Amino acid sequence: MSLGPDEVKKIAHLARLGIREEDIPEYARNLSDILSFVEHLGEADTEAVAPMAHPLHATQRLRDDVVTENNQREKFQQLAPQTQDGLYLVPKVIE
Amino acid sequence: MHTKTLTELSAMLQAGEVSSVALTEHFLDRIEQYDQDLNSFITVTREEALEAARAADERIQAGNAGPLTGVPIAHKDIFCTDGVRTSCGSRMLDNFIAPYDATVVEQFKQAGAVVLGKTNMDEFAMGSSNETSFYGPVKNPWDRDRVPGGSSGGSAASVAARLAPAATGTDTGGSIRQPAALCGITGLKPTYGRVSRWGMIAFASSLDQGGPMAQSAEDCALMLEVMSGFDEKDSTSVNEAVPDYRTQLSQGLQGLKIGLPKEYFSEGLGPEVEAVVRAAIEEYKKLGAEIIEISLPNTHLAVPAYYVVAPAECSSNLSRFDGVRYGYRCDDPKDLQDLYERSRGEGFGEEVKRRIMIGAYALSAGYYDAYYLKAQKVRHLISDDFRKAFEEVDVIMGPTAPSTAFKLGEKADDPVTMYLSDIYTIAVNLAGLPGMSVPAGFSEGMPVGLQIIGNYFEEARLLNVAHQYQQVTDWHRQIPEAFKGQS
Numbered sequence: 001m002s003l004g005p006d007e008v009k010k011i012a013h014l015a016r017l018g019i020r021e022e023d024i025p026e027y028a029r030n031l032s033d034i035l036s037f038v039e040h041l042g043e044a045d046t047e048a049v050a051p052m053a054h055p056l057h058a059t060q061r062l063r064d065d066v067v068t069e070n071n072q073r074e075k076f077q078q079l080a081p082q083t084q085d086g087l088y089l090v091p092k093v094i095e
Numbered sequence: 096m097h098t099k100t101l102t103e104l105s106a107m108l109q110a111g112e113v114s115s116v117a118l119t120e121h122f123l124d125r126i127e128q129y130d131q132d133l134n135s136f137i138t139v140t141r142e143e144a145l146e147a148a149r150a151a152d153e154r155i156q157a158g159n160a161g162p163l164t165g166v167p168i169a170h171k172d173i174f175c176t177d178g179v180r181t182s183c184g185s186r187m188l189d190n191f192i193a194p195y196d197a198t199v200v201e202q203f204k205q206a207g208a209v210v211l212g213k214t215n216m217d218e219f220a221m222g223s224s225n226e227t228s229f230y231g232p233v234k235n236p237w238d239r240d241r242v243p244g245g246s247s248g249g250s251a252a253s254v255a256a257r258l259a260p261a262a263t264g265t266d267t268g269g270s271i272r273q274p275a276a277l278c279g280i281t282g283l284k285p286t287y288g289r290v291s292r293w294g295m296i297a298f299a300s301s302l303d304q305g306g307p308m309a310q311s312a313e314d315c316a317l318m319l320e321v322m323s324g325f326d327e328k329d330s331t332s333v334n335e336a337v338p339d340y341r342t343q344l345s346q347g348l349q350g351l352k353i354g355l356p357k358e359y360f361s362e363g364l365g366p367e368v369e370a371v372v373r374a375a376i377e378e379y380k381k382l383g384a385e386i387i388e389i390s391l392p393n394t395h396l397a398v399p400a401y402y403v404v405a406p407a408e409c410s411s412n413l414s415r416f417d418g419v420r421y422g423y424r425c426d427d428p429k430d431l432q433d434l435y436e437r438s439r440g441e442g443f444g445e446e447v448k449r450r451i452m453i454g455a456y457a458l459s460a461g462y463y464d465a466y467y468l469k470a471q472k473v474r475h476l477i478s479d480d481f482r483k484a485f486e487e488v489d490v491i492m493g494p495t496a497p498s499t500a501f502k503l504g505e506k507a508d509d510p511v512t513m514y515l516s517d518i519y520t521i522a523v524n525l526a527g528l529p530g531m532s533v534p535a536g537f538s539e540g541m542p543v544g545l546q547i548i549g550n551y552f553e554e555a556r557l558l559n560v561a562h563q564y565q566q567v568t569d570w571h572r573q574i575p576e577a578f579k580g581q582s
Contacts, residue, residue: 008452015410015455016417016432017448018440027452030510034453037511038466040399044473051471052478054301054331055287055527056551061330075194081424088419091428 001035003028096121097257098574101166101314104260108155108165115155115165119148119209122167126211126258129578134233135243135253137172138180139212147209154207162317164207169259171250172213173220174200174305175294183296184216184228184246187416187423187442197294198326199263199305206321211259215249218444219413220270220298222246223516226507227446234503235278236575237541241500244274244516250308251278255542256578261309261318265295267302268401269495269520272532275308276495276544279534281561281571282308283315286552287527288333290319291326299408300331302401302524311571312533312561316340319554335552343555344562349383351560352488358394359493359519367538372494375535375545375564379492382563387488391480396473397522398514403457403470404525409447410454416442449510478526485550490560494519495532495544519546529554533561534570542570 003011008027012019019027073086082089096118099107107113123141130136144167151165175181175193177200182188196204203210217227225233225248233248235241236256243252247264251274254262264271266284275282283306290305297303307318320341325334355376360369376386418424418438425441428434443451457466484491496516506513523530528548535545545564549557565571 003456011452011456011459013436014459015451016414016435016439017443017451018433018436019448020440027449030449031452031456033511034402034449034514035456037514038399038402038453038470041396041403041466041469041473044393044396044469044476046469046472046476049472049475051468052475053471055478055525056333058288058331058333063327072194076420079191079194079421081418081421090419091430091434093431 001039002032003035097125097580099260100310101261101317102311104166105162105317109160115148115151115209116145118165119144119167119211122211122259125580129256129258132234132239133236133252133256133258134231135215135249135256135258136169136212137182137184137215137230137249140179140210143179144209144211151207151209161206163203163321165209167209167211167260168203169211169214169250169253169262170200171216171247171262171264173216173265173296174263175296176200176210176213179213181213181296182229183220184218184230185443185447186229189229189423191422195294198291198328199295199322202321214253214262217246217248218447219296219409220246220265220267221409221446221450223269223273223513224501224506225249225274226503227444229444232503235500236578237279238500240502241541242277242503244277244496244500246270247308248274251275251280251282254278254280254308254310255575257574261307261314263305264308265303265305266524267299267405268524269517271306271308272495272520272530272544272546273517275532277500277542279542279570279573280308281311281315281531281533282306283319283531283554283557284523284529285319285323285554286529288331289529289552289554290322291329291332293326293328297412299405300412301408302405311565312558313341313344316344316558338555340555340558343559346559347383348379348560348563351384351490352387353379353384354387354389354484354488354491356389356391356394356484356491356493358391363497363515363518364494365498368494368498368543371536371538371543372545376492378564378567382567389484389488389491391484391522393473393476393480394522397477397525398518400470400473400477400525401521402453402514403466404474406450406454407457407467408454410451410458413447413451418442446510474525477522481526481528490556491548493546495546499538499541499543523548527551529557531557531561533564534573536570
């Protein structure tokens with residue numbers, strides 16, 4: 001498996017990762033190496049095998065739909081890069 | 096005092112031979128003296144530690160102390176600690192002061208343990224050498240030109256250098272066991288679901304598991320009793336009673352069936368590591384164990400399966416870092432897209448970005464079946480190998496890592512070669528089993544670890560098997576010359 005520069009750019013965009021133009025060849029090489037390595041999986045016969053979702057085959061536990069957390073908006077928003085009036089600020093989305 | 100184990104320090108505290116404040120100051124002084132060079136801590140919490148030590152001394156005086164009351168420990172910087180920076184080794188969280196305690200942190204707090212600080216680690220636990228940390232690599236105390244292993248490299252190095260008697264770690268593909276092996280300490284990765292993951296920053300949620308890193312199996316038992324148990328806040332926590340790990344330590348090993356997977360002793364294993372591991376197994380024969388050769392035929396597929404499953408889960412988990420609610424934000428974003436892309440591009444290091452991209456690719460439209468689904472099926476095959484093996488044997492043994500600690504920078508430019516450092520540990524995470532690494536000797540002055548793998552929830556047996564070995568050997572009591580200091 002070999003990825004070209006355009007595919008690397010596309011994947012980076014899908015993952016919302018800004019990468020520098022000059023780093024693209026190295027990403028292409030490293031990611032291609034990793035994918036080629038991972039392709040050994042093709043050697044396994046998994047025709048009759050079910051995918052494993054959980055090591056102990058447990059199912060997701062459910063709980064009653066009740067409020068268990070306290071509102072700590074101010075404490076949490078102290079960590080934010082930019083807030084105003086209890087809201088998180090981001091650059092203008094709609095012109 | 097720093098040459099004592101956690102268990103010995105606990106006894107000294109209970110007997111009033113030393114105060115928690117004196118003990119805490121001793122370790123804080125050692126950190127100050129040695130850690131500039133070793134770089135095993137990201138944050139040292141001196142004031143908080145001394146305050147906790149004073150409270151512990153009062154609790155001991157009042158007669159309501161537990162075995163960990165007043166004992167200093169360190170937490171891997173992946174566990175959220177209320178009011179303390181919790182960086183996960185990343186620029187992304189360099190400014191993140193956790194607003195709550197992880198369940199594991201809370202458990203140690205309740206027990207009265209004193210936290211010296213937060214240990215260095217590979218960024219978001221992605222690495223096998225501690226070289227991907229935003230805070231720089233940790234050095235191996237046995238040879239400071241070498242890596243300590245990763246991702247819990249800071250925890251391993253701090254315990255090996257006796258800057259902390261014990262530390263917590265996390266293990267997604269070997270991140271407790273491999274650094275424990277490379278630094279000559281004892282580490283245990285519990286069964287998936289045994290230790291709460293709440294407040295432990297997520298990397299690959301179906302594989303991540305916290306566990307103890309200490310000098311001896313006895314110390315690990317003491318810690319695991321505190322760390323284990325059901326937690327409502329972790330939806331994958333298992334509701335299974337926590338046994339008294341310490342009482343089972345003393346059982347004899349007569350008739351114990353040890354499986355040696357032939358795949359763990361084949362091509363790729365360094366001959367000097369093999370010799371040490373084989374010698375340890377001879378020791379077990381003397382203790383009355385029976386050795387049985389077994390096969391785990393899908394071993395060669397474990398690392399490839401892991402490098403689909405773990406990156407896929409990481410790309411999903413790390414999508415929460417968006418530069419909006421907490422963590423790093425780039426300067427002057429021109430629009431929302433730019434804010435996301437530059438905050439993440441600048442906030443994450445190279446290995447993290449590589450893994451996010453592999454995961455995003457494996458999960459993208461048209462590739463899901465070929466990668467993620469296939470890997471999850473292979474995971475089933477790997478887990479079946481172990482299931483069959485445990486019908487025949489009680490524990491499985493082999494090397495923890497294929498070589499001793501490698502040189503800093505040696506594998507940093509070659510991700511796939513680096514990934515193969517975890518060749519013997521990764522399958523255990525894919526299957527969700529418990530595994531340990533125990534110091535078994537040295538090769539050219541560098542420690543070698545023996546890996547012991549058990550069946551689900553058989554941590555007590557693992558600890559027992561390791562403890563019995565540590566009663567007849569003293570590899571776990573070795574301290575690197577440069578860090579012996581005055582006790």
